[in-house]
Every structure is written in C-alpha cells, then in structure tokens.
Amino acid sequence: MSPVRNAKVIYTGIPEGFPVPGKTTVYDESGTVDIDSIHLPPKSALVKVLVLSIDPYMRGRMRDPSIASYSAAYIPDEPINSDGIGKVIRSTHPGLKPGDLVRSKLNHEEYTIKTVEELGEAFFGVEILKKHPNVPLSVYVGSGGMPGQTAHSAWRTYAKAKKGEIAFVSAGAGPVGSMVIQLAKQDGLKVIASAGSDEKVAFMKEIGADVAFNYKTMSTVDVLNKEGPINIYWDNVGGETLDAAFGNAATYARFIECGMISGYNDKDGALFKNIGNIVSQRFTVNGFIVWEIDGPWKDDFEKTVVAGLADGTFKYKEHLVRGLEQSGDAILAVQRGTNKGKMVVVVADE
Template identity: 55%
Template structure:
C-alpha cells in the first residue's frame, strides 16, 4: 500500500509573545505514514478526529530546559493535546478496530499509541450519543476541570455569590451553570458583548464586558463575593481579592493574562488573603479529576446530551490550527475551540 498523507501541526520555534501561525507553528502536509506496516509495538493505530485547543498550551511552547508541571513541546515535532480518535489497527486485546478512544494525541491525521502508552487511552462508549467533538470540550478535560475543581474547592452554599472570569469560555461557562444549579448568585465577566449575551443565556445573574465596564464597580455593587473562579489572574484577580467576603474561596484554574508576557503584576489587595481569612486553591485537573470522574460521566455528561447544560463550539480545520491557537491566546475565540482533523 502506498504511503498515506499524515499532515500535522509542527512546533517550529519558541514564541516571545503571542504564538504566530507560520512561525511558532507550521502546517506540514508533506508527512506520510504506512498505515499497514507502521510498527504498533503492542498498541493501536488511531485516525485522529478532533483535538482540543486550550489556553494552557501556551505554557508548553517554551524552552525545554525550563521545568514545569507538563513537558514542553519539542521543536520539529507535532503539538499534542487531549483528543478523540478511532482505532484503525490494533495489537491490543482491549481495543478493537472501530473503537473510539480519548487520549493525549498529536495534532496529526494518524498517530500510534504503543502498548506502553495504552494506560492513557480510554475507550468511549458514548451511550448518550454526543458529537465526538464534545469529548474534548464539555464532556472532556474542560468539563472535568469545571466539575472536579468546583466540587473539590468551592464549599458552595445556596444563596452565596460566585464571580467567574472568562465566563463564556469552555470551562467558565460550565462553572456558571453548575453554580446556578447549586442555587448561587452568579457574576460573570468576558471580553465581548456576544460573550456577555451567552453568559446571560446560560443563567448568569450579572454578566459584563470587562473591556467596557469596570470590574471593581460591578463587584462593589453586586458583591461581596464568596467564591471567585479565576481564569485570568492579574488585575481581575486583584479586583476579586478586594471584594471577597470573610472566609471566601478562590479557585485558580488559570491566569491567561500572564501567559504571553514576562511582566509581573503588582497586586494591591493581596493582604486580604490574611485579613479576610481567604482560601486559595490552584489545581491541575489530572491530579483531582480521577476522584470525581465517575460521578462526572454518570451525572453531568447526560445533562449535556439532554440540553440542560449548554455548550458552544468553534471548529477549525487542522490546516488552520495555528490561527486558532493565536486567537484563543488573545481571547478572540467565541466558544470552545476544537481542531477538526477528520470526519469519523
């Protein structure tokens, strides 16, 4: 059999600011793979269908000598992230041709998961018949992030107030809906009027555009807040600190305001952690997710399927993934960003 095209998004160079398509990453459509003879080493050959595009990928676009909680991307190799694929060849008893799986896969058309890596591969039964793209979004890592950290750290009580930054994003929009189902008053911020409208649609009691409205003024009027879900860091975190209730809880999911700059933010309200007896929890989903995973798939995923919990997706073909990565870092995406590699 003739070699088959195996296009990929390649990490080309470490960016100094925002990642640039064609420079930070390149689309290589000249790569090939021998589907019949490529060694599997006891594993599986997958046709990659969809890959998640997430803000945290910027942290992996660094010099490999800089240590962090996850490995840096390798120059000249494909990017990788949470993805869904379909088995096209298998040497593993647990996986059959045609099975759909979720794992950490390359941004490429076909990829091999050797036997030694199969512990990271999960078979998807999809009994609720969701589109496969949802399993890299609301029913995947972003969904588990919202669900597990909220239940792990929020200690939410009915009637309390939560502030969610990036409230129209893949994670924040689910936090808003989980909190509303818990009976909380929800304040959400985002960077466009379209995103504000979406936050209102999914139940936020107060939704505002932080680019045109003062976060401090909103929180002074609508607070104090008992829980702050932080996706932003910097000035937004500082504002939240200034309006927290005594014994408030801060859940740090991400700090995208610092991902593309080396300038540290000078906090003005950080002493309130002491004076207001605040708790602050950062987390990595893979460390707390397994504790909540069974309940997430049993109770939360069906809510996505029946429409009780809403989600939005913004789909981009593989060839344009570099631009999608840039957009998400600059906050220009309007929904959960999904890279579509192939149809089923």
C-alpha cells in the same frame, strides 16, 4: 494500500509573546503513511485523528524544556499534541481493537501511533470512549471532556458552596467557565461573570449568570463593588481581575485558581494591590491540576454532566474549525480570546 498523506503541525520554538501561526507552528503536508505496513511497537495502536482540543495551557508548553511544569514542554521540530479523540485503525494491544474510539493526548497529525502504557489492569493515558448518541464527538474534548471535568471536579472539591452565596467567574463564556456558571446556579448561588465581548456576555446570560459584563467596556472593580462581596472566585485569567477579586472578597471566601491566561504571553506580570486581604479576610486560595483531583468525581461527571449535555440540562458553545492547517490560528485565537466557544480542530470525520 499505497501510502496516504499524513499532514502534521510542527512546533519550531519558543515565541516572543503570542504564538505566531506559520512561525511558532508550521503546517507540513509532505509526510505520508502506509497504513497497512507501518511497524507498530508492542502494545500500541495506529490512530486516525478525528478531533483535537485547543486549550489555553498549550501556550505554557511553548517553553524551554529544562523548565519543569505540570505538563511537558513541546519539543522543537516535533509535532505538537493536545487532548484529542481518534479511531483505532490497527492495534498490537489486546485491549484495543480497530474501530474503537480513544481519547488521549494525540499528536497534531492525521495518523499517529499511540503507545499504550498500563497501570494495573487499567490503561494509563488512553481511554476507550463510550460515546453517548446525543453528544457530538467534539463535545468530548470540551464540556464533556477535560474542560468540563476541570470545572466539575474543582467546583465539587473546593467551592463548598452554600445557597445564597455570591460567585464570580472570569472567562465565563469558555468551556470551563460556562460549566462553572451552570454548576453554581444549580447550587443556588448568585453568579457574576465576565468575558471579553458582548456576544460572550449574551451567552453567559443565556446559561444563567445573574450579572454578566464585558470587562473591556465595564470596570471589574466597579461591578464587584456593586454586586459583591464575593464568596467564591473562579479564576481563569489572573492579573488585574484576580486583584479586583482580592479587593472584594468576603470573609472566608474561597478562590479556585484554574488558569491565568492574562499572563501567558506577558513577561511583566501584574502588580497586586489587594493581596493582603488573604490575611485580613481569611480566605483560601486553591490551585489544582485536574488529573490529581478528578478521581472521586468521574462517575458523578458521567451521571450528571455528560447526561445533562445529552438532554440539554447543560448548555455549551463550540468554535469548530476544519483541517489541521487551522491549528496555529486556533491556538492564537484562544490566547487572544477571539474564539467564540470551545475551540476544536476537526481533523477528519469518523
């Protein structure tokens, strides 16, 4: 077979503020790959990339590589990567065969070589995906993948929910927040949820939020004063919203710190006026990284969440864009909050 195009998205360097499509990330379709003859190292696979997840944490990877964090920094002049699903085309690994669907960190390119490390008898960093026939492939990088696992694992680990309590979920229309809303309602809680558009407010109401509001047009402090105090706060945004939650926390409240997107593109940070309530109200604040806590919950996730996505018990909303050339705009949309569901780049059909 003659070489075929292998377009990719290249990271160029640290942005000032928001990432700029075409500058921070550049779409390059000049590359090619000879699928039949390209050399594969031992225990590796040539993967055709099908879908790629766009997530808030990707902005944090656009930093100086000398700054340590839980996720590796992007390297200038190299392709960016994110959670994705692809199909094995060729393999030198005995556990992978052509046609297998794999979920892993994948480069933003049409074809990529994935070297498969092993941990004991299990793969490390690569999962052979057993797709449910009623769950679309794109959902496996959203509610049925890392974002859904984030919500499920941390809620089960830290919420300690009691029927009748009050939970507040920020960014409640996103793939993590929307799953938290539904888990909280299943546990019998009253749920307050915020998002940045009326369309997102309508979706939060659809999935069960008792009080859903647009934080751009309504005061978070006023809503919490009326509807709280809150027993559980699921934080996706940080900043002023977190401070409002500090100011309206019930005694022994549980704060689950998942993300702080309001500060990802802001060097100045936020002034916390109510942080002293951590002491006076004796509440707990738990930060986490999903892959450090999801182990005990993986079977339950498959039995409850994935099965619930298949039969309609759990609702989700996606924002699909087609083509790698959309990657930069998709990253910016997630940072600005203009996406209308879980942002996924569809690179190719199966």
